[in-house]
Amino acid sequence: xxxxxxxxxxxxxxxxxxxxxxxxxxxxxxxxxxxxxxxxxxxxxxxxxxxxxxxxxxxxxxxxxxxxxxxxxxxxxxxxxxxxxxxxxxxxxxxxxxxxxxxxxxxxxxxx
Amino acid sequence: xxxxxxxxxxxxxxxxxxxxxxxxxxxxxxxxxxxxxxxxxxxxxxxxxxxxxxxxxxxxxxxxxxxxxxxxxxxxxxxxxxxxxxxxxxxxxxxxxxxxxxxxxxxxxxxx
Numbered sequence: 001x002x003x004x005x006x007x008x009x010x011x012x013x014x015x016x017x018x019x020x021x022x023x024x025x026x027x028x029x030x031x032x033x034x035x036x037x038x039x040x041x042x043x044x045x046x047x048x049x050x051x052x053x054x055x056x057x058x059x060x061x062x063x064x065x066x067x068x069x070x071x072x073x074x075x076x077x078x079x080x081x082x083x084x085x086x087x088x089x090x091x092x093x094x095x096x097x098x099x100x101x102x103x104x105x106x107x108x109x110x111x112x
Numbered sequence: 113x114x115x116x117x118x119x120x121x122x123x124x125x126x127x128x129x130x131x132x133x134x135x136x137x138x139x140x141x142x143x144x145x146x147x148x149x150x151x152x153x154x155x156x157x158x159x160x161x162x163x164x165x166x167x168x169x170x171x172x173x174x175x176x177x178x179x180x181x182x183x184x185x186x187x188x189x190x191x192x193x194x195x196x197x198x199x200x201x202x203x204x205x206x207x208x209x210x211x212x213x214x215x216x217x218x219x220x221x222x223x224x
Contacts, residue, residue: 031210043118043202044155044215089154091213097143097162098206098213102154 002027002094006103013080014111021075021106023090028068034100035064035075036089044089048075080110114139118203118216126224127193133219135186135203143209144186146178147202149218155202161186162209193223 003026013019023033032051036044048064050057050073057064063076073090087107091100116137125131135144143162147155160168161180169178175197177189186203203216 032212034212036215041200041218041220043116043200043217044204046114046212046214049212093210093213095168097145097160097167097209098204098211099145099157099160099168100155100204100213104154 002030002092002101004090004092004101004103006088006090006106008106009104010107010109012109012111015080015082017080017110018076018078019080019108021077021088021090021108023073023075023103025071025073025092025101027094028071030068030092030094032093033064033066033073034091034093035062035073036091038087038089038105040087047088077108080108082110082112084108085110114214116203116205116214116216118201118219120219121217122220122222124222124224125190125193127195129193130189130191132190133188133201133203133221135188135216136184137205137214138184139205139207139214140183141205141207141214142183143206144180145204145206145213146186146188147204147215149200149202151199159188190221193221195223197221198223 035047061078087105146158149155159178179187
């Protein structure tokens, strides 16, 4: 059974810092990995989808990397802003559908 | 348009009530999902519909009854719920298996 782990569970940084969120998974036979953002009490916003054949995917200040063989992904956020404060979740699909197994998330607080 | 719309945003219901949650997408996606999320936990899969047929039921109690009237709509009928069923209910859709999943903003359900 796939297990997804995210480290750290919480992170507090001052505005402007670059930061890295980590995600690891136990079964490397994945099709893709998806990073989401969740604001308190809200739904999930898809940030990046990185295919198993890709090493990196970029969107604005966000960069996701994937190392399938080692079962790891990172989400790099450049020049963090208070508006980046949220919980970040990584997820991998399994079972032939896009049924996602999620990590427990990293709660990010960026202070002005 | 990558929008999944859920209604209502908030719902308070008694244990003897019957209510329904609704989800709609117009992206032409053929797979739709219901997830349940408790506070400070990751989302957990409840049901998967593929091409309007129920494909996965994650051993969800019968007081939750899903319905997919057409390829754009997904309902979750609720009856005789318990206070522990209070949670954020998230709907998602994807083009097919192992493709990017898009989530709605959720329905915050409180059972009293």
